[in-house]
Amino acid sequence: MLLTKKTGGTQVAARSPFVHSLQRGLAAALPTMDRRAFLRRSGLGVGVGIAASSLTLVKKAKAADGKGPAVGDGRVEVKRTVCTHCSVGCAIDAVVENGLWVRQEPVFDSPINLGAHCCKGAAIREHGHGEFRLRYPMKLVNGKYQRISWDQALDEITARLQDLRKASGPESVFWIGSSKHSNEQSYLMRKFVSLWGSNNCDHQARICHSTTVAGVANTWGYGAMTNSYNDLQNSKAALYIGSNAAEAHPVSMLHMLHAKENGTKLMVADPRFTRTAAKADQYIRFRSGSDIPFLFGVLYHVFKNGWEDKKYLNDRVYGMDKVREDVLAKWTPDKVQEACGVPEAEVFKVAQTMAMNRPSTIVWCMGQTQHSIGNAMVRASCILQLALGNIGVAGGGANIFRGHDNVQGATDVGPNPDSLPGYYGIAEGAWRHYAKVWNVDYDWIKGRFQNATMMTKPGMTVSRWIDGVLEKNELLDQDPNLRGVFYWGHAPNSQTRGLEMKRAMDKLDLLVVVDPYPSATAAMAAMPGQEGDLNPNRAVYLLPAATQFETSGSCTASNRSLQWREKVIEPLWESRSDHMIMYQLAQKLGFGAELTKNYKMQKVKGMDEPVPEDILREINKSNWTIGYTGQSPERLKAHMKNMAAFDVKTLKCKGNVKDKDTGYDLTGDYFGLPWPCYGTPELKHPGSPNLYDTTKHVMDGGGCFRANFGVEKDGVNLLAEDGSFPVGCEIQTGYPEVDHVLVKKLGWWEELTPEERSAAEGKNWKTDLSGGLIRVAMKNHGVHCFGNAKARAVVWNFPDPIPQHREPIYSTRPDLVAKYPTHDDKKAFWRTPTLYKTLQQKNLTDKVAEKFPLILTSGRLTEYEGGGEETRSNPWLAELQQEAFVEINPQTAAAKGIKQGDRVWLRTPTGAQLNVQALVTERVGPDTCWMPFHFSGRWQGNDMLAYYPNGAAPVVRGEAVNTATTYGYDSVTMMQETKTTICNIERA
Amino acid sequence: MARMKFICDSERCIECNSCVTACKNEHEVPWGVNRRRVVTLNDGVPGERSVSVACMHCSDAPCMAVCPVNCFYRTEEGVVLHDKDTCIGCGYCSYACPFGAPQFPAAGTFGVRGKMDKCTFCAGGPEANGSQAEFEKYGRNRLAEGKLPACAEMCSTKALLGGDGDVIADIFRNRVLKRGKGAEVWGWGTAYGSKQAGQPGGAKS
Amino acid sequence: QSQSSTPAGGGSTATPTGAAPGAKLAPEDLPPGQQQGVPGIQGQNIFEVKPEVKRDASSEPGYLQQNNGQRNAVQPGNNAPMWRGVQAGREGYSSLPKSQAPEAGVLIQEPVQYPGSRMTTAGQAWREVRNNWIIPYGGALLLIAVLGLGIFYFVKGPLGHATVDSGPMRIERFTPFERAAHWVNAIAFVVLGLSGIVMAFGKFFLLPVMGLTLFGYFTYLLKNLHNFFGPLFAVSLVIVIVAFIRDNFPQKGDLRWLLRLGGMLGGNEMPSHRFNAMEKVIFWVGTLLLGVIVVGSGLVMDKLIPSLLYDRQTMQVTNMIHATAAALMLAIMFLHIYVGTVGFRGAYTGMRHGYVNEPWAKEHHAYWYEDIRAGKVPAQRSKPAEVAGGTQAVHTV
Numbered sequence A: 001m002l003l004t005k006k007t008g009g010t011q012v013a014a015r016s017p018f019v020h021s022l023q024r025g026l027a028a029a030l031p032t033m034d035r036r037a038f039l040r041r042s043g044l045g046v047g048v049g050i051a052a053s054s055l056t057l058v059k060k061a062k063a064a065d066g067k068g069p070a071v072g073d074g075r076v077e078v079k080r081t082v083c084t085h086c087s088v089g090c091a092i093d094a095v096v097e098n099g100l101w102v103r104q105e106p107v108f109d110s111p112i113n114l115g116a117h118c119c120k121g122a123a124i125r126e127h128g129h130g131e132f133r134l135r136y137p138m139k140l141v142n143g144k145y146q147r148i149s150w151d152q153a154l155d156e157i158t159a160r161l162q163d164l165r166k167a168s169g170p171e172s173v174f175w176i177g178s179s180k181h182s183n184e185q186s187y188l189m190r191k192f193v194s195l196w197g198s199n200n201c202d203h204q205a206r207i208c209h210s211t212t213v214a215g216v217a218n219t220w221g222y223g224a225m226t227n228s229y230n231d232l233q234n235s236k237a238a239l240y241i242g243s244n245a246a247e248a249h250p251v252s253m254l255h256m257l258h259a260k261e262n263g264t265k266l267m268v269a270d271p272r273f274t275r276t277a278a279k280a281d282q283y284i285r286f287r288s289g290s291d292i293p294f295l296f297g298v299l300y301h302v303f304k305n306g307w308e309d310k311k312y313l314n315d316r317v318y319g320m321d322k323v324r325e326d327v328l329a330k331w332t333p334d335k336v337q338e339a340c341g342v343p344e345a346e347v348f349k350v351a352q353t354m355a356m357n358r359p360s361t362i363v364w365c366m367g368q369t370q371h372s373i374g375n376a377m378v379r380a381s382c383i384l385q386l387a388l389g390n391i392g393v394a395g396g397g398a399n400i401f402r403g404h405d406n407v408q409g410a411t412d413v414g415p416n417p418d419s420l421p422g423y424y425g426i427a428e429g430a431w432r433h434y435a436k437v438w439n440v441d442y443d444w445i446k447g448r449f450q451n452a453t454m455m456t457k458p459g460m461t462v463s464r465w466i467d468g469v470l471e472k473n474e475l476l477d478q479d480p481n482l483r484g485v486f487y488w489g490h491a492p493n494s495q496t497r498g499l500e501m502k503r504a505m506d507k508l509d510l511l512v513v514v515d516p517y518p519s520a521t522a523a524m525a526a527m528p529g530q531e532g533d534l535n536p537n538r539a540v541y542l543l544p545a546a547t548q549f550e551t552s553g554s555c556t557a558s559n560r561s562l563q564w565r566e567k568v569i570e571p572l573w574e575s576r577s578d579h580m581i582m583y584q585l586a587q588k589l590g591f592g593a594e595l596t597k598n599y600k601m602q603k604v605k606g607m608d609e610p611v612p613e614d615i616l617r618e619i620n621k622s623n624w625t626i627g628y629t630g631q632s633p634e635r636l637k638a639h640m641k642n643m644a645a646f647d648v649k650t651l652k653c654k655g656n657v658k659d660k661d662t663g664y665d666l667t668g669d670y671f672g673l674p675w676p677c678y679g680t681p682e683l684k685h686p687g688s689p690n691l692y693d694t695t696k697h698v699m700d701g702g703g704c705f706r707a708n709f710g711v712e713k714d715g716v717n718l719l720a721e722d723g724s725f726p727v728g729c730e731i732q733t734g735y736p737e738v739d740h741v742l743v744k745k746l747g748w749w750e751e752l753t754p755e756e757r758s759a760a761e762g763k764n765w766k767t768d769l770s771g772g773l774i775r776v777a778m779k780n781h782g783v784h785c786f787g788n789a790k791a792r793a794v795v796w797n798f799p800d801p802i803p804q805h806r807e808p809i810y811s812t813r814p815d816l817v818a819k820y821p822t823h824d825d826k827k828a829f830w831r832t833p834t835l836y837k838t839l840q841q842k843n844l845t846d847k848v849a850e851k852f853p854l855i856l857t858s859g860r861l862t863e864y865e866g867g868g869e870e871t872r873s874n875p876w877l878a879e880l881q882q883e884a885f886v887e888i889n890p891q892t893a894a895a896k897g898i899k900q901g902d903r904v905w906l907r908t909p910t911g912a913q914l915n916v917q918a919l920v921t922e923r924v925g926p927d928t929c930w931m932p933f934h935f936s937g938r939w940q941g942n943d944m945l946a947y948y949p950n951g952a953a954p955v956v957r958g959e960a961v962n963t964a965t966t967y968g969y970d971s972v973t974m975m976q977e978t979k980t981t982i983c984n985i986e987r988a
Numbered sequence B: 001m002a003r004m005k006f007i008c009d010s011e012r013c014i015e016c017n018s019c020v021t022a023c024k025n026e027h028e029v030p031w032g033v034n035r036r037r038v039v040t041l042n043d044g045v046p047g048e049r050s051v052s053v054a055c056m057h058c059s060d061a062p063c064m065a066v067c068p069v070n071c072f073y074r075t076e077e078g079v080v081l082h083d084k085d086t087c088i089g090c091g092y093c094s095y096a097c098p099f100g101a102p103q104f105p106a107a108g109t110f111g112v113r114g115k116m117d118k119c120t121f122c123a124g125g126p127e128a129n130g131s132q133a134e135f136e137k138y139g140r141n142r143l144a145e146g147k148l149p150a151c152a153e154m155c156s157t158k159a160l161l162g163g164d165g166d167v168i169a170d171i172f173r174n175r176v177l178k179r180g181k182g183a184e185v186w187g188w189g190t191a192y193g194s195k196q197a198g199q200p201g202g203a204k205s
Numbered sequence C: 001q002s003q004s005s006t007p008a009g010g011g012s013t014a015t016p017t018g019a020a021p022g023a024k025l026a027p028e029d030l031p032p033g034q035q036q037g038v039p040g041i042q043g044q045n046i047f048e049v050k051p052e053v054k055r056d057a058s059s060e061p062g063y064l065q066q067n068n069g070q071r072n073a074v075q076p077g078n079n080a081p082m083w084r085g086v087q088a089g090r091e092g093y094s095s096l097p098k099s100q101a102p103e104a105g106v107l108i109q110e111p112v113q114y115p116g117s118r119m120t121t122a123g124q125a126w127r128e129v130r131n132n133w134i135i136p137y138g139g140a141l142l143l144i145a146v147l148g149l150g151i152f153y154f155v156k157g158p159l160g161h162a163t164v165d166s167g168p169m170r171i172e173r174f175t176p177f178e179r180a181a182h183w184v185n186a187i188a189f190v191v192l193g194l195s196g197i198v199m200a201f202g203k204f205f206l207l208p209v210m211g212l213t214l215f216g217y218f219t220y221l222l223k224n225l226h227n228f229f230g231p232l233f234a235v236s237l238v239i240v241i242v243a244f245i246r247d248n249f250p251q252k253g254d255l256r257w258l259l260r261l262g263g264m265l266g267g268n269e270m271p272s273h274r275f276n277a278m279e280k281v282i283f284w285v286g287t288l289l290l291g292v293i294v295v296g297s298g299l300v301m302d303k304l305i306p307s308l309l310y311d312r313q314t315m316q317v318t319n320m321i322h323a324t325a326a327a328l329m330l331a332i333m334f335l336h337i338y339v340g341t342v343g344f345r346g347a348y349t350g351m352r353h354g355y356v357n358e359p360w361a362k363e364h365h366a367y368w369y370e371d372i373r374a375g376k377v378p379a380q381r382s383k384p385a386e387v388a389g390g391t392q393a394v395h396t397v
């Protein structure tokens, strides 16, 4: 008896009429058993807790429980938001019914993701449940977290802060902000810390792409991805080196695989055979930490075969001749193979593919950045692309896939210890610029600092705050040791040397965690530590922050496009938005008015909250350097509403499109107005899809390399040569950046309006608050405001002007350490002393490599993000990865008697021993082990569940690899060395 | 009438599990029940490919054939659905299904499994389309809303195609052709059937 | 994460032994622009092709032995080796833990050939065995058994002469313990049998009558009864076997009894000990052998055997064993039940109340009766206390 049901109809179509009527009759008589009911009843084997909780979730979704924000009229609304789990920036339509997030739909119109998601984006609605979140403020009392009120929490925290300030000055507190904050929140955070009177703030970018940002910016101007995910479709060849996009940026593969179908050659170089490698035409396995030998090995063949773009190098690049000499001398195929293990033929093939299939692009990510020589590695990649003439070209570029959803934005306008929003630096001029923008007296700000020196001294970094606590005071480059730390949207298990972090946490006076899922930090702080470490006066507070779905604001995807998130739901439980918390703290600390002078307030849950649009407008008014000025809230919202208008390959608006509601004309715009979007919104700069692209007019997103390093170096011209300029530029040779002097010299001063003139007098394009200089130069004359210069193959202000290979501090290869030793130690580097050579030498003498003969590297799983507390609290994701594990090659495993699924002890020189599951796989070579870094909640073999705040433990817990990762920091940015260290593994 | 089918393009699938969580999300599927899962073959070595699999809505469905209570039925679009009110949780469909599609909320002793749950092609169950009862037992009925399966719609790389068999077969064929590799991919013999020396008699793979 | 499989030689993309793919190609074989291409790749414009001289990767030696990596190196996108593995049931990697989803890594069940099936995917093979053999023939067997007994009853009526009226019930045939065990066992069996029959055949005779929903609920109830009565049956069966095994060993006269079919069809019954040969056959085959098989397989299907991996193939095999044995056992037990109820005068009372009268014993179990008379076997085996406590009352019925 086959039954058929019509999909279109509303009733069940005929089975046998008799059976049907009988069945229906009975169905009416016998109440059908509710699925949840039978699940509950038969829930014997179901993951306990999960079963129960998913039941309540449904009930909640059904019944708008009393606590919900309950609009009450059964309204169904669709809110457009953006996934918060990585920098791809996939758009999501959230369906909200009665204030409850009941459904999510893919946004097919989005040119970035065309409706596609990875598992995290597809599970994003769980944020509307928030079952395992912190629900109310809590305080650690006698080892247990207790619920307190917001008022009590804010009062006590600010009182503590004032005490610390009085006793040890503003530098005694370290503020760890977040790449998960919106642009507005990140910006406000930097402003908050500035008004508190310190530069001691940082966020994830430090341990993510800081080396990229520094290395790339110093090479050609801006520290960002040059092209876009979409632009991969224009590439003819792509080299992914140190990026596992298939797991870390899954939706980017949509574009790459499409390109591949059209013939793009995909090469993946990685110590690990990743899911990305599985899609490659060529996979190159090499030793972790040896990117420079490999890249320069490729470059060697480029030079040997004359494949470099000679005209391009002449016109647009400085110092390649010196690099050429160095490479040809040092990186002959034998040396390359010795250092990175790749035979000549494979290296040659990469060079050939890159050279023969131009435009070719390079993609890198954490595999290159997280090293003590990360800054040099990323520059080696830049140099390769410059040599091939691939930068500033559609289909080429340095496609640096960034990390968090808004790490790009937080880097651009957020809490950095060495710069104010927009990379303005922290010199007096920058402070004055911001004093003006903020409408706050410069001297008043100065007075907030300990003294003028501290105002211009870069703060500590998030990678080193533990040393700020633990290090001997006289060795620190600031007066007090750190006594208070704010973890404001940042996990603890993402920083190395976890065992020492535990000690540092115990010694603090004040630890405040502001996070929707503060539990990893909370459990670590509550867990008993070493005898004598615990500061008897320590206070620990947890504040429930709202997620990005509970507020609105903009975020910057990796391709520099800004997207506006609408608020999906009201803050769950007792949580409050980050900017509201900042405002409330500032008020109690006495600078609330200064913080929010330019903003209106809106009521959320009856309380004042600064309006995000106003904060964005302030960003628009100040961030000229990187072109965050054109992206007004109105323009961004028009883009979000009209996504279908943009071309998937170019991101450009197709034809003439006007926003129906506001009448805003999108014609010519690139999606999300990828920064730099120069000048005022009224200038209507369309954003820059690909940086440094001379084939386009500057008012159509074209450009050239930035003049940021002077006009000449040792008598060599640093400006672009004659004939190299963006299309339509009136100055057809190199020139320095635009300022009032240059404009006057060129006779364009009169083109400014009188108001513009008075604002621009004595200013350059970055400090002219009127935007007049930019308008005149770019719009009227096609002249790029930041000048037209050469990219630098030699970055003379870096420790290794030409990138040099140096072995990691913990290396399994003493022979190579001897040949390629690391840097000398540094004394006061981001306020902390930093070891290089002494430690590397000590490791050599102690023969640690014999005790720990395997390379340990770490990275990402698709299912989890970052420290993972948020994603491990999402049952839909957690189910898919239930155990922390270490990947071991079958050969190595066999030698150690380890079988698939065995428990093993992983030990490293930090003294850590992790109890994890063995995944025996050929993904890694015999000399390498790999661990995902997303786990926490188990500590050296023990479960930390007892130390979590009640009900706020994630679904899955596991050992954090970062208790095992060792000392080692980048010589420019203080990036931690998470990608190459050593370990040993034994059966447990 | 359209016949609904899935194709998972293993050249594209990256084991991102989006299809899995999309399904969990859309239908509020509980822990332990995986209507869809992703399998990677040759994991970690060249030739690695991933495939996402759920119910294939078979034409001559083994599950349907063995169900002791005949609770399966087929819609006009060829979607194989079942009636949870009738299901007795015997597990036979899962023994018979080649793909391991049928799932059970419990795996307890005494043969306690709960009622079978499986991919519905996002087409709900026998209750009225879009009703609360239907949602609670089978999840959403996207087909009735004129939408395609959530898993396929959200697939990160568009590897997973779900919809009218003819249409998705066309898309897939197009893609294979566009890969530009007709003869190159399949071998001349396979593609065009010519017999040559050294070629085992038609036994092409 | 769970098991990952490693194909033989999977670590390398190189073409297998000896074959240097590009080496034998004459340059004119190569399409324009591909002279320096990857060895073995020979895509070409079909209009320029002269099939006779063309060789492609498939003509290389070892082509059919290539693993997926090697195949992809010469024919990108050709995943035939992988699909062959899938078809062979090769396990891949799945991030779901083994403990939760032991077979998540298997894309398609491995092919097997069960007795009576083709060589095909295990699930399909099981379907063929169950649907083509067990259900129709099992059903037929049961129908035939029932029909046969019905006809027999219709033709012959109840056998035996001695009735409860033929004399005082003084011989204790079954002790209270034996009876308790037997009836628990019997009740469980009836429940199991009925529920089993409904599970196996209900859709043919009950579903059309009851309609889906009611039939579903009914079967759901029976199915759960079946699942829980199984273990009960298992325990009582052991007791029954222990209790009755001694008197079921073959004894002198059994063979003769069997050869003459107890002489029941015509005239007088052959003498037997406490249990006659037919009862013994039913005991050994029906109760012991099939009972143990049904119980054993049932316990597996109930997932009650610890540390066994309950994958689909285990379940398929046990189901086939269970269903086959159950059908046979049912058929045999139909006979037993027939004999124990309407088929044989007086037998039921013996099991019901424990006592039989002398004529009955003499008529049906002559040797046993003689032993009792001779005092070799006590007429009253249970403790007198028990006798006093209740059975005495029914003693005479």
Ligand SMILES: Nc1nc2c(c(=O)[nH]1)N[C@H]1C(S)=C(S)[C@@H](COP(=O)(O)OP(=O)(O)OC[C@H]3O[C@@H](n4cnc5c(=O)[nH]c(N)nc54)[C@H](O)[C@@H]3O)O[C@H]1N2
Pocket: A085, A086, A087, A208, A209, A241, A242, A243, A244, A245, A247, A248, A249, A269, A270, A271, A272, A274, A287, A288, A289, A290, A291, A364, A365, A366, A367, A368, A401, A402, A403, A404, A857, A858, A859, A860, A861, A862, A863, A864, A865, A866, A867, A979, A980
């Ligand atoms: N699912 C998921 N996606 C994410 C995130 C997440 O947590 N989860 N986080 C986001 C963030 S913050 C970031 S920064 C990105 C990171 O994205 P990726 O950098 O792509 O991810 P990782 O896995 O950290 O590292 C990439 C690869 O580097 C390789 N590697 C290890 N050592 C070396 C080496 O010495 N050299 C080279 N070249 N490669 C090496 C590793 O084997 C690994 O495959 O992902 C973002 N997307």
Ligand SMILES: Nc1nc2c(c(=O)[nH]1)N[C@H]1C(S)=C(S)[C@@H](COP(=O)(O)OP(=O)(O)OC[C@H]3O[C@@H](n4cnc5c(=O)[nH]c(N)nc54)[C@H](O)[C@@H]3O)O[C@H]1N2
Pocket: A178, A180, A181, A204, A205, A207, A208, A209, A366, A370, A403, A404, A488, A489, A490, A491, A492, A493, A494, A495, A514, A515, A516, A517, A518, A545, A546, A547, A548, A578, A858, A859, A860, A865, A866, A867, A868, A869, A870, A933, A961, A962, A965, A978, A979
């Ligand atoms: N061994 C090893 N270590 C690594 C890496 C590695 O590859 N290997 N990668 C490094 C990299 S690239 C990065 S970026 C870091 C990532 O590591 P983290 O950034 O430390 O990890 P996340 O878990 O992403 O932390 C973000 C936190 O912000 C919270 N959050 C989310 N939304 C909001 C919000 O709106 N407001 C507030 N206040 N909080 C919010 C989340 O709950 C979470 O606790 O890890 C680094 N560490």
Ligand code: HEM
Pocket: B068, B089, B090, B111, C130, C189, C192, C193, C195, C196, C197, C199, C200, C201, C223, C226, C227, C229, C230, C231, C233, C234, C294, C295, C297, C298, C299, C301, C302, C319, C322, C323, C326, C327, C329, C330
């Ligand atoms: C001795 C009397 C028994 C009979 C006559 C019997 C009969 C049956 C029958 C006919 C089926 C259906 C087979 C099919 O449709 O393919 C079945 C299934 C089953 N039987 Fe039995 N069985 C008996 C004993 C047991 C015992 C002792 C157990 C357990 C200890 C058991 C456990 C099961 C299980 C688990 C199933 C599978 C169906 C389900 O889980 O719903 N059975 N049995």
Ligand code: HEM
Pocket: C173, C182, C185, C186, C187, C189, C190, C237, C240, C244, C248, C275, C279, C280, C282, C283, C286, C287, C291, C333, C336, C337, C339, C340, C341, C347, C348, C349, C350, C351, C352
């Ligand atoms: C409704 C079901 C049943 C009825 C009415 C029934 C009836 C009887 C009767 C009347 C006797 C006594 C025969 C005699 O006096 O020799 C008997 C004996 C016996 N029955 Fe049953 N029975 C049933 C089910 C079962 C079942 C399911 C089993 C075991 C699987 C079983 C095992 C035995 C055994 C072992 C004996 C003793 C005879 C011997 O060992 O050969 N019976 N039964």
Ligand code: SF4
Pocket: A083, A084, A085, A086, A087, A088, A089, A090, A113, A116, A117, A118, A119, A120, A121, A122, A249, A250, A251, A252
């Ligand atoms: S995590 Fe990244 S790739 Fe995945 S859905 Fe979110 S934004 Fe897209």
Ligand code: SF4
Pocket: B054, B055, B056, B057, B058, B061, B062, B063, B064, B080, B093, B096, B097, B098, B099, B100, B101, B102, B118
């Ligand atoms: S459950 Fe299995 S057998 Fe049934 S239709 Fe789906 S794939 Fe086919």
Ligand code: SF4
Pocket: B063, B066, B067, B068, B069, B070, B071, B072, B082, B086, B087, B088, B089, B090, B091, B092, B093, B094, B102, B115, B116
């Ligand atoms: S578990 Fe349910 S659907 Fe599956 S065969 Fe049994 S009764 Fe039918």
Ligand code: SF4
Pocket: B022, B023, B024, B026, B027, B035, B036, B054, B118, B119, B120, B121, B122, B123, B149, B150, B151, B152
């Ligand atoms: S079609 Fe629907 S029910 Fe089936 S796997 Fe996809 S999302 Fe789940």
Ligand code: SF4
Pocket: B008, B012, B013, B014, B015, B016, B017, B018, B019, B020, B038, B050, B051, B052, B154, B155, B156, B157, B158, B159, B160
């Ligand atoms: S969503 Fe698509 S790419 Fe991701 S696992 Fe599923 S089928 Fe594969």
Ligand SMILES: [Mo]
Pocket: A204, A207, A208, A209, A402, A403, A404, A407
């Ligand atoms: Mo990152």
